[in-house]
Amino acid sequence: MKRVKRRYLALQVDSDGLPSQKEFMDAVWNAVTKLYGEYGASLTSMALIDYDVKKNTVVIRTSLATVDLVRTSLASITSVADKEAAVHVLAVSGTIKALRNKVRE
């Protein structure tokens, strides 16, 4: 079976209050489902890897084929847990280690 290539995305959550992990991921799944439907969402294999409350940064994983789809959906998020919010992509990388280096730069 062919190995599925993945990409890790470092995100910054720009929100008035700090949402919980569940609230954040609900907002992301909602955005993907609204734009691409349940079929599109199922292709992303999205998962939460890290949620840093102090820095307001999040790392999520998705399949390489759906990076653009996830980026578009993240850009369309305007609220998380009924509070105005924006999610910005800081970096995209193939490994968590390289991602952390990119964010540090």
Added chain:
Amino acid sequence: MRKTFADLHLRLNVRDHATALRVITKAAALGYRLIAVPFPPETHRDEVTKLKAVCSEAKIDFASRIDLRPRTQNELMHQLRRLRRKFEVICVACENKEVARQAAKDHRVDLLNFPLLDFRRRFFDRAEAELASNSLAALEIDIKPLLVLEGPARIRFLSSLRREAAIARKFHVPLVISSGVSEAKLLRRPREMAALTFLFGLDEASALKAVSHNPVAIVKRNREKLSAKFVAPGIRVIKEGKDC
């Protein structure tokens, strides 16, 4: 080479200094190097200068812009004659077909904008594109409706944009992607704006061009035309004096 990203449509209330400063600082932090803010036609020079100073404080380039909303062809011509030399970017909001056609063929118009939600009054068809491609006018698309609309309204909006983007590509009409927002929370990074354009069929290269090269080229071209050294397209004064 690093791209210079631009947002030619930041709707700021010039009198609300604090909000304007917050949005401008946010735009600079998100990676924009050039912004344009629309002013009303009767704007005093001082207000433009004041905002320019705010932008230079935030280390971001600023271009003055005016949005014209003429009802007839003659009104458009009159406004262009009066205002072309006062602003760096001129956008025409095409409310009817007569104005849309005139705006598309006039060399003094930089951007064509169409009503966001009235889909029957989006006049960017093949004829409009052909006129625009001969006159260097670009089609401006605001991203804000994509963020605030939901359901059937967003579906209809995306379908119009997909059709218009395809026509623009066919007739080589440059696309300019702007935010059209007035709040800092709705601002997106340039690459996120480019990602949102995937929804209406733009590829990555043209999407990035629409947030960098195309808007920057418009401002550069107009600044050259408005400078004292400009004589005619391709001709400018390079030296003056007795020893020439």
